[in-house]
Amino acid sequence: xxxxxxxxxxxxxxxxxxxxxxxxxxxxxxxxxxxxxxxxxxxxxxxxxxxxxxxxxxxxxxxxxxxxxxxxxxxxxxxxxxxxxxxxxxxxxxxxxxxxxxxxxxxxxxxxxxxxxxxxxxxxxxxxxxxxxxxxxxxxxxxxxxxxxxxxxxxxxxxxxxxxxxxxx
Numbered sequence: 471x472x473x474x475x476x477x478x479x480x481x482x483x484x485x486x487x488x489x490x491x492x493x494x495x496x497x498x499x500x501x502x503x504x505x506x507x508x509x510x511x512x513x514x515x516x517x518x519x520x521x522x523x524x525x526x527x528x529x530x531x532x533x534x535x536x537x538x539x540x541x542x543x544x545x546x547x548x549x550x551x552x553x554x555x556x557x558x559x560x561x562x563x564x565x566x567x568x569x570x571x572x573x574x575x576x577x578x579x580x581x582x583x584x585x586x587x588x589x590x591x592x593x594x595x596x597x598x599x600x601x602x603x604x605x606x607x608x609x610x611x612x613x614x615x616x617x618x619x620x621x622x623x624x625x626x627x628x629x630x631x632x633x634x635x636x637x638x639x
Contacts, residue, residue, distance in 0.1 A: 482602045483636035488542055488595075491605060491634075492516055495595070496535045501613045502620075503587045505530045533558060537592050545599040549573075554596070560589045568593055575606055576628050583620045590620075604635040 497512035544552025
């Protein structure tokens with residue numbers, strides 16, 4: 471018997487958008503952090519199938535998948551609260567960067583990126599999901615450029631190319 475309560479997630483356009491794009495989010499996050507992983511492996515880990523997956527790919531994808539899954543469960547909680555952050559266990563430096571209240575997803579991404587790329591991506595997405603805006607994920611064909619733009623703190627480019635707004639009716 472499962473004694474853990476189900477998350478009381480409010481159904482918003484961003485909730486559905488995030489759910490549909492979880493495999494994309496895991497794969498793109500892994501690629502942004504420098505990993506070279508096949509999309510099929512990100513899709514497989516999303517469905518709990520790691521059969522035949524290389525160990526190095528699993529070790530890269532597993533914490534990213536775990537953090538995204540927990541972020542999906544925590545998206546109703548204010549940014550930086552919930553299990554996803556503890557799952558990644560960032561350094562004290564990163565926790566200090568996140569300690570200030572912020573509703574600026576791009577600013578958080580650019581501030582945390584030099585210290586912890588995975589946490590930077592998840593933190594920015596928590597803000598956007600909590601505010602029911604969408605996801606911060608660059609298109610797959612711009613991953614290399616996105617990482618360089620993040621390194622150079624190119625806010626305008628990030629805003630123009632990386633925010634995937636949740637579809638509205």
